[in-house]
Structures are given as C-alpha cells and as structure tokens.
Amino acid sequence: SDNLVQDVMAYSVPSIEENATLEEAAKLMMDCRVTHIPVVSNENTLIGIVTAWDISKAVALKIESLDQIMTRKVVVSRLDETIEQAAEKMKKHNISSLPVIDNKQKIKGLITTDHISTLITKY
Amino acid sequence: SDNLVQDVMAYSVPSIEENATLEEAAKLMMDCRVTHIPVVSNENTLIGIVTAWDISKAVALKIESLDQIMTRKVVVSRLDETIEQAAEKMKKHNISSLPVIDNKQKIKGLITTDHISTLITKY
Ligand SMILES: C[S@@+](CC[C@H](N)C(=O)[O-])C[C@H]1O[C@@H](n2cnc3c(N)ncnc32)[C@H](O)[C@@H]1O
Ligand SMILES: C[S@@+](CC[C@H](N)C(=O)[O-])C[C@H]1O[C@@H](n2cnc3c(N)ncnc32)[C@H](O)[C@@H]1O
Numbered sequence: 316s317d318n319l320v321q322d323v324m325a326y327s328v329p330s331i332e333e334n335a336t337l338e339e340a341a342k343l344m345m346d347c348r349v350t351h352i353p354v355v356s357n358e359n360t361l362i363g364i365v366t367a368w369d370i371s372k373a374v375a376l377k378i379e380s381l382d383q384i385m386t387r388k389v390v391v392s393r394l395d396e397t398i399e400q401a402a403e404k405m406k407k408h409n410i411s412s413l414p415v416i417d418n419k420q421k422i423k424g425l426i427t428t429d430h431i432s433t434l435i436t437k438y
Numbered sequence: 439s440d441n442l443v444q445d446v447m448a449y450s451v452p453s454i455e456e457n458a459t460l461e462e463a464a465k466l467m468m469d470c471r472v473t474h475i476p477v478v479s480n481e482n483t484l485i486g487i488v489t490a491w492d493i494s495k496a497v498a499l500k501i502e503s504l505d506q507i508m509t510r511k512v513v514v515s516r517l518d519e520t521i522e523q524a525a526e527k528m529k530k531h532n533i534s535s536l537p538v539i540d541n542k543q544k545i546k547g548l549i550t551t552d553h554i555s556t557l558i559t560k561y
Contacts, residue, residue: 337497338497338498340494341495341497341498342498344495345494345498345499348491350473350491350494350534366490367473367491367494368467368468368471368473368490370490370493370497371463371464371467371468371473371490371494372464372467372468374460374461374464374496374497375461375464375468376468399559399560402556402558402559403560405555406552406555406559409471409552411473411534411551428534428550428551428552428555429529429532429534429551431551431554431555431558432525432528432529432551433525433529434558435521435522435525435557436522436526437522437526
C-alpha cells in the first residue's frame with residue numbers, strides 16, 4: 316500500500332548538532348531549501364528540532380543561540396505509521412513536520428504537510 | 439461541496455506593508471504563529487510575500503531589509519479553485535502556501551499545505 320509514512324517521507328534529511336550556531340542552521344535551511352531541521356547527537360540520535368519559524372522568533376526576540384530556540388520535546392513518527400496518524404499528530408500540535416525515528420532514536424526520514432498535500436495531486 | 443479553496447483556507451490573514459522591517463515581520467510571525475505573511479499596499483492589495491524561510495535566509499546572508507528578501511512574484515489562488523488545483527500549484531513551485539485574492543488583488547484568505555494535510559484527518 317502507499318499510505319504509510321515510509322512511502323511518503325523524505326529519506327535524505329539535513330540535520331545539525333547541538334553545538335551549531337543559529338547562522339549555521341539558517342545556512343543549511345537556505346542551501347537545502349527546507350524549513351525543518353532535526354538536531355542530532357554525535358551518534359545521530361534525535362535530541363531536538365529547529366525550524367525556520369524558530370529562527371524567525373530568534374530575530375524577533377534578538378536571541379543569538381541555537382540552544383535557546385530549539386525544541387527538545389520532539390513529536391515524532393515511525394516508518395509504519397499511517398499517513399492519517401501522521402497528519403493527526405501534526406494537526407494536534409500545530410506543526411508542519413515529524414522526524415521519523417527507529418527504536419534506537421536514529422533518524423530514518425522526515426515527513427511534512429507538504430508531502431501529504433502532494434498526495435492529492437495527480438502526478 | 440467542501441473541496442474548494444474557500445472551504446479550507448484561513449480567512450483571517452496577518453499581513454504587513456512594504457515599509458515594515460524584518461524584525462516586525464518576524465514579530466508578527468511569532469505572535470500569530472504563522473510562517474507566511476502577505477505583503478500588501480496601503481490599499482490592501484497584494485504586492486508580495488515573506489515567509490519564515492525568507493527570514494532564515496536573511497539571517498544566513500546577513501541581509502537586513504524586508505525589501506531585499508520578500509518575494510514579489512506571488513503564486514496565488516482564488517476562492518473557487520479546487521483544493522487539488524491549489525495543491526498542484528504548491529507542489530510545482532515548492533511552496534507551502536498561496537494567498538487567495540479576488541479580481542481586485544485584494545486578499546481574501548490564505549491556504550497552506552497544513553490546511554490540506556488536515557483534510558485527511560478524521561476531525
Ligand atoms: C507551533 S509551530 C508553528 C509553525 C509551523 N507550523 C512549524 O511547524 O514550524 C512552530 C514551533 O513548533 C516546533 N516544532 C516543529 N516541528 C516539531 C516537532 N515535530 N516536534 C516538536 N516541535 C516541533 C518548532 O520548533 C517551533 O518552535
Ligand atoms: C521555495 S520555498 C521553500 C520553503 C517552504 N516550502 C516555503 O514555502 O516557505 C521558499 C520561498 O518561496 C517563497 N514563497 C512562499 N510562498 C510563495 C507564494 N505563494 N508565491 C511565491 N513565492 C512564495 C518564499 O518567499 C521563499 O522565498
């Protein structure tokens with residue numbers, strides 16, 4: 316079937332480590348044309364998320380460190396969740412993407428409302 | 439039916455004028471919890487759009503004025519377009535929202551991939 320998260324998510328996911336700067340996070344978003352970047356440990360396990368909205372908030376509040384704006388309590392999805400379950404989580408928390416992790420907290424992918432919206436197009 | 443843009447879009451749309459600062463745009467995004475803000479003339483007609491991704495790009499490139507990062511060639515939708523047409527436009531241009539305008543370029547609403555993704559949830 317093609318209604319599982321693993322069928323729709325992005326497999327290649329730019330990420331950064333906790334000690335990165337706000338500017339490095341912003342550069343990565345610009346270069347990869349994404350708006351959501353998981354923050355990972357040096358063993359590639361998920362420890363947080365930073366989004367373009369967070370960077371915008373940092374500009375508004377004159378915050379200068381990634382540590383102060385990243386979100387640490389991440390809402391995640393799994394490879395075998397359904398698209399509907401992923402969409403429900405994003406609606407409930409008013410977020411636009413979910414990192415997809417395995418049992419060892421390793422990043423397998425990222426699913427966004429852009430991916431889900433694309434499902435209703437013909438091509 | 440409930441598959442037209444007007445059935446799904448947000449009717450209340452925060453917007454800013456062209457002479458606003460980057461910081462004012464960022465503050466509005468934070469306060470209204472949005473990521474896309476139409477830029478309007480003093481007669482409320484659409485002249486551009488600025489997003490959290492643009493603000494992030496401004497941080498990456500050390501750009502300081504709204505004028506330099508806003509997008510002026512805006513991809514728009516209409517009240518009577520179908521959701522599928524809106525989703526196709528967003529997919530084609532890799533964008534996450536479309537201002538909805540009338541024949542006089544006035545903003546009627548904003549439709550996003552978050553709204554469309556919500557359509558597949560049960561509630
Ligand atoms: C409430 S949302 C509103 C804007 C937009 N929908 C978005 O997702 O960025 C913005 C906040 O949600 C957080 N966020 C985004 N995705 C998340 C996720 N999967 N888990 C937890 N927080 C998340 C961001 O770090 C940011 O602080
Ligand atoms: C290519 S998208 C990638 C990130 C994300 N999908 C988004 O929409 O922000 C980012 C760029 O698209 C532009 N953009 C967003 N919505 C637009 C729209 N309706 N029409 C034209 N440009 C738009 C923004 O100004 C920004 O420069």
